[in-house]
Amino acid sequence: MEFIELSPDSSNSALSILGIREQLVHWDKHDTLNLPPKSRFGFVLAGDAVAQFNNGVTCTLPEHSYFSCNEAATIVGGTGFLIELQDYSPLHSIGGPVEKWGRLKYIDGCTDTLLLPPSRLGEPCLNALYFPAGITQTLHTHPSVRIGAVIEGSGMCHTPSGNFALRPGMLFVIPPNALHGFVTSKFPMTVVAYHPDSDSGPRDDDHPMINRTIVNGTSAKHIEAIRTL
Structure with missing residues (x-):
């Protein structure tokens, strides 16, 4: 199966069957989440949520805001989801609401x-993907899993197994190497997508701080003798 809808009751069993280590936690406006320390990405799908983090930060998270954390937290209000991460400790970050159009060009219009970028090359990331009305995306695959949510608009996911309707608030998973393409008709659509890895991002020998440190006209990137071991 190239596309699987994730429901609150069965999402983690579906991910486990696919061999995906990440786990999902859903919440709605009636819940109070008391979360133990764990690495997470989070997103507010509807309404406003209030998050109190164990590092002393308390904040209101408006609809379509996002965050990453690795400490204990309490979340009240709104509707949203958390992706519990494995073998990764993210920066504590809070952002949003998501903008109406993307900063980077993708494919097919x-x-x-990049909402939550990798702090180092290879680390997980959270992205927003924007589809104009009337788009038929080129069929394609990804080398790793994609966990996504439709946050605005509607459309279809076209796969060799059939077409799957996409609606606001819907969570889904696309397994590695699954052939698919998104389609919109009269209305645009916005999706957030979790990637468990990345092939671009900073490295110890390639990041803005070291690249733009110049010694006698040469970037410190090219001077191994002074680079921190």
Whole structure:
């Protein structure tokens, strides 16, 4: 199966069957989540949520805001989801609401924005993907899993197994190497997508701080003798 809808009751069993280590936690406006320390990405699908983190930060998370954390937290209000991460400790970050159009050009008229970027090359990330109305995306695959949510608009996911309707608030998973393409008709659509890995991002020998440190006209990137071991 190239596309699987994730429901609150069965999402983690579906992910486990696919061999995906990440786990999902759903919440709605009636819940109070008391979360133990764990690495997480989070997203507010509807309404406003209030988050109190164990590091002393308390904040209101408006609809379509996002965050990453690795400490204990309490979340009240709104509707949203958490992706519990494995073998990764993210920076504590809070952002949003998601903008109406992407900062980067993608394919077939679509754009995207890196919401929670990797702090180092290879680390997980959270992205927003924007589809204009009337888009038929080129069929394609990804080398790793994609866990996504439709946050605005509607469309279809076209696969060799059939077409799957996409609606606001819907969570889904696309397994590695599954052939698929998104389609919109009269209305645009916005999706957030979790990637468990990345092939771009900073490295110890390639990041803005070291690249733009110049010694006698040469970037410190190229001077191994002074680079921190």
